[in-house]
Ligand code: KG4
C-alpha cells in the first residue's frame with residue numbers, strides 16, 4: 171500500500187509498522203483507520219509535498235472498476251466487479267443487465283478503492299473516467315456517477331478514451347518512450363496503431379467486422395464451453411486457450427483470413443463462420459444437438475486459437491515492416507506493445523514473440539490483469555494526461571459519452587497501397603503449435 175511504502179522510508183513510522191505487524195491482520199476498515207492515523211503523525215512531523223493522485227473509473231463494458239494511481243505510477247488501491255459470470259449464463263452481454271449491475275456496484279467499488287488506498291476524495295487531484303467507446307448504457311453509469319463526484323468535491327475531470335488507456339498502460343510498468351507500435355486485441359476492438367504521444371496516434375489497421383475476443387466468445391458459446399467442468403466460469407477466450415492446450419490443431423483446417431489483402435486490417439467473422447461449420451459437422455457425426463459438448467472440443471479450440479494467432483501475426487508483421495520502411499519507427503524505437511483482453515492469451519503472445527524476434531523488435535505486454543479492463547489503466551491515463559496538460563476539464567458542461575470513437579489518424583489506406591509482402595514464418599509457427607504452453 172502506498173502510504174505504508176511511503177511511511178516505511180521514515181524511521182519513526184517504521185517502528186510503528188513493526189509494532190503493528192505483530193498484531194492480528196486487520197480488517198479493511200481497521201487498516202483504513204490505521205493509515206489515516208499514521209498519516210496524521212506524519213503530517214505533524216515532516217513537510218509533505220503532495221503528488222498527483224487520480225481516481226480512475228471504468229464502466230465501458232461489463233467490468234465495474236476503479237483505482238487510485240499516483241504520478242510515479244504507484245497503484246495505491248484498486249477494486250473490480252466482473253459481470254462475466256452473469257453474462258456467461260445469459261449467453262452474452264445484455265446491455266440493460268450490464269447497466270443495472272454497474273449501478274448496483276459502482277459506489278461500492280469506488281469506496282473500496284479509496285479505502286484500500288487510504289485516500290479521501292478531498293485529496294484527489296482529479297477523477298478520470300472512460301467516456302468512449304463502449305456500450306452506451308454502461309458508459310452512462312460511470313459518467314453520471316463521476317460527474318456527481320467531481321461536482322460535489324470540486325475536482326477536475328479527465329474524460330478517457332478506453333483504447334488510449336489500453337495503449338498507454340505499458341508506460342506505467344516499463345519506461346517506454348514514444349513512438350511505439352501497439353496492437354490492441356479485445357472483445358470489442360482490434361487495432362494496430364503507432365502511439366506517437368499521449369493523445370497522438372496513427373491508425374495502421376483495424377478489424378473490418380468483429381473483434382477477436384468477440385469471435386472467440388461466439389465460438390466458445392457455440393461449443394457450450396460453460397458446460398465444460400474445467401472452464402464453466404471462464405470467458406470464451408480464456409476457455410478456448412485453456413482447452414487448446416490439450417488439443418491438436420492439425421485435426422481441423424482453419425485458414426487465416428485475408429491472406430491476399432496486403433494491408434493491416436483484420437477480419438474474424440469468416441473464421442467464426444468456418445468454425446461453426448466444423449462444429450455443426452461434428453455434431454452431425456456424433457449425433458448431438460446444439461448445446462451438448464462435443465468429444466473433440468479441445469482440437470477445435472486448438473485449431474481456432476492457431477488460426478486467430480496466425481491472422482494476428484501476419485497483420486502485425488506487416489505493420490512492423492511498414493513502420494520501418496516508412497521511417498515511422500527506427501531500430502531505437504523498435505517496440506511492439508500488445509494489450510486488451512485477448513493479449514492475455516499466452517499462445518498469441520508466443521506467436522507474436524516469433525515475429526518480434528525475426529524483426530529485432532522488443533515485445534512488451536502488461537501482465538494479464540492489466541490487459542483486461544481495469545481501473546488502473548484509466549487512472550494512469552489520467553496521470554499521463556495531467557502531465558501532458560491534455561484534456562483536464564474544470565467544467566464538465568456538455569460532456570457526453572460516445573459509444574463509437576476511433577483512435578488516431580487513419581492511414582490504413584496508405585498502408586494498403588504500399589502492399590508489403592510478409593515473409594513466411596510458417597515453420598516457426600508450426601513449432602509453436604507443438605510446444606506445450
Ligand atoms: O479488454 P477486455 O477485458 O474487454 C474489452 O473487450 O474491452 O477483453 C475481453 C475479451 C473477451 O472477449 C475475452 O473472451 C477475451 O478478452 N479474453 C481472452 C483471454 N482472456 C480474455 N481471449 C483469449 N485468451 C485469453 N486468455
Ligand code: ZN
Pocket residue numbers: 332336356510511542543
Ligand atoms: Zn478493453
